[in-house]
Each structure stands twice: as structure tokens, then as C-alpha cells.
């Protein structure tokens with residue numbers, strides 16, 4: 803784990819598309835790191851949900867992705883950048899219940915279309931951008947400073 807005065811904690815995780823056998827490992831590692839450093843439990847729950855949903859979207863829809871965790875005294879930030887098909891219509895993707903999950907994914911219990919809406923709901927700040935044919939990026943921020951809550 804990298805720590806420095808200026809950048810806080812910075813940790814990088816690689817996620818492989820289609821690798822359902824390892825799916826969930828990155829978000830579990832993140833949860834463990836947050837528990838270890840004593841982040842407020844309500845924030846751990848919200849951040850773990852967001853990390854899991856973002857990780858699963860890379861596993862289900864992208865070729866590969868990198869999740870970067872950054873924690874400073876003020877904020878917990880998750881950045882996800884993937885290489886994949888991207889998202890044609892972000893407004894549609896953000897709607898509850900919208901999913902392009904395959905029948906196979908649905909049989910595994912995925913594809914409720916609640917992932918992106920849940921990330922947004924749990925985060926204090928959420929950004930999504932995508933270039934069709936290239937990939938998708940998410941920025942998910944949680945305020946750690948009590949006075950700066952949403």
C-alpha cells in the first residue's frame with residue numbers, strides 16, 4: 803500500500819473482463835483496506851456497493867479495466883477506467899432497470915439494471931463518461947469530512 807503526505811493512500815487494481823471466477827475480489831480488497839484504516843462504517847458500506855457494481859460492470863461489459871482507490875483526509879475516491887465497447891446512451895444506461903445483460907448473466911443473477919443508479923445514489927459525487935468503441939470512465943467520490951456531506 804502506497805502512502806504519502808500529499809497523495810494519501812493510492813492503490814491500483816486490475817479487472818479482467820469476462821473473469822467471473824475472480825469477480826468481486828477487487829471490491830472485497832477495497833472493503834478490507836477501508837476497514838483496516840478505520841473509515842466510518844456507513845461510508846464503507848456505500849463505497850463497497852459502488853466499487854462492487856463498478857467492478858461487475860467491467861467484468862460483464864468491458865475487456866479490461868483499472869480501478870484506482872485514493873484516500874485523503876478529505877475524500878475517498880474511486881476511479882474506474884475500462885477498455886471496451888463503451889456506452890452509446892448514458893441517459894438510458896443510468897435509468898433504473900435498463901440492462902443489456904445476456905441471458906447467461908441473468909441466470910447468474912446479474913442484469914437488474916440497478917448498478918449505475920446505485921453507484922450514483924451511494925456516492926457524494928458521481929461522474930460518468932464514455933467513448934463508444936473505446937471505453938468507459940467513472941469517478942466516484944465520498945466525502946470523509948463530516949462537515950462537507952452532500
Ligand SMILES: Nc1ncnc2c1ncn2[C@@H]1O[C@H](COP(=O)(O)OP(=O)(O)O)[C@@H](O)[C@H]1O
Pocket residue numbers: 855859860862863864884886887888889895896900901902903912913914915916917918919938
Ligand atoms: N463499463 C461498462 N461498459 C460498457 N457498458 C456498460 C458498462 N457499465 C454499464 N454498461 C451498460 O449500462 C447498462 C446498465 O448498467 P447497470 O446499471 O450496472 O445494470 P446491469 O449491470 O444490471 O446491466 C448495462 O446493461 C450496460 O449496457
Ligand SMILES: [Mg+2]
Pocket residue numbers: 855858859916917918
Ligand atoms: Mg451493473
